[in-house]
Amino acid sequence: MVQQSSQVSLAAQTDYQHFGLRLDQVVADLFPEYSRSKLKEWILGGNVTVNGEVCKVPRQKMTGDESIAVEAEITQQVAHSAQDIELDIVFEDEHILIINKPADLVVHPGAGNRDGTLLNALLAHVPDIDKVPRAGIVHRLDKDTTGLMVVAKTIPAQTHLVEQLQSRVMSREYExxxxxxxxxxxxxxxxxxxHQTKRTHMAVREQGKPAVTHYRVIEKFRAHTHLRLKLETGRTHQIRVHMAHIKHPLVGDPAYGGRWRLPKGASEEFADMLRSFRRQALHAAQLSLYHPESEEWLSWQAPLPEDMVELIEATRADTQQYGLDEL
Known part of the structure; x- marks a missing residue:
């Protein structure tokens, strides 16, 4: 049995029909997919805001012109099966596991991905990990993002690693x-x-959680840029959202890449390479943290996967074709 948590982010606007109703009645009307008892629990727990202000009073009367938001977490016990899925293990001891995740590997089971996930693989590799919340998974990578992840094999190790993550001590760098x-x-x-309308998407929003991404240029091409990025925070889809926000979305990003476009004058070979790259070109290249038992500062690197190496080489060749060896 594994403890699985999911984040709930809801937002809606009240209207004239909600005038004079209590907050608990209004949220029940706006978010009927959740039980009244759960919604009341969230109100009392400070997870509901009205016009940006936390409201813990279920009987608070509404005027019919409020913005209501819910930010909460649901934790439940879910049974998952152990599956013999090969893992690329970079480091392992009795406390932690460092994994180089390939593309197409989902981290947690969910709708449409009930098995064949990293969690299923962990249950087979470390049977006792089912006693650790979320099977020891401390942070996630999107399904098609490759690279380094840390997994805790014990509850004390997980507690220590989560504290490092929350205090921004753990260092994560991407290409x-x-x-x-x-x-x-x-x-x-x-x-x-x-996102206000796309429930599986995230977006830059004033009422969102703080998010900071540092980036530097590794190599410039005529129509693309190879970047090194460092997370200061760890919001869902953070790098993808932030890069799209500054008008430099990631190559191949299906959610935030915007309208498909090719560089002017691209060769057919290079155009085919770009069209065939059907995932966000993002790789977790370096992970550094304090070992939860020894307190030693450790760091691991994972080389770029072959598909990204080929993509960057093709992009470099496209630039050189125009006599632009150095930009």
Whole structure:
């Protein structure tokens, strides 16, 4: 039995029909997919805001012109099966496991992905890990993002690692290929929250949670930029959202890449390479943290996967074709 948590982010606007109703009645009407008892629990727990202010009073009367938002977490016990799925293990001891995740591997089971996930693989590799919340998974990578992840094999190790993550001590660096030629590195400091209409997407929103991404240029091409990025926070889809926000979305990003476009004058070979790259060009290249038992500062690197190496080489060749060896 594994403890699984999911984040709930809801937002809605009241109207004239809600005038004079209590807050608990209004949220029940706005969010009927959740029980009244659960919604009341969230109100009392400070998970509901009215016009940006936390409201813990279920009987608070509404005027019919409020913005109501819910940010909460649901935890439940879910039974998952152990599956013999090969893992690329970079480091392992009795406390932690460092994994180089391939593309197409989902981290947690969910709708449409009930098995064949990293969690199923962990249950087979470390049978006792079912006693650790979330099977020891401390942080996630999107399904098609490759690279390094840390997994805790014990509850004390998980507690220690989560504290490092929350205090921003743990260091995570990524490589990516972005659209457009960027002049220099910089910082994106923009809050991220659930998209207002696309429930599986995130977006830069004023009422979102703080999110900071640092980036620097590794190599500039005529129509793309190879980047190194460092997370200061760890919001869902953070790098993808932030890069799209500054008009440099990641190559191949199906959610935030925007309208498909090819560089002017691209060869058919290069155009085919770009069209065939059907995932966000993002790789978790370096992970550094304090070992939860020894307190030693450790760091691991994972080389770019072959598909990204080939993509960057093709992008470099496209640039050289125009006599632009150095930008």
């Amino acid at each position: 990516a290929l972005a659209l457009g030629t960027m002049v220099a590195g910089g910082v994106v400091d923009a809050p991220i929250g659930r």
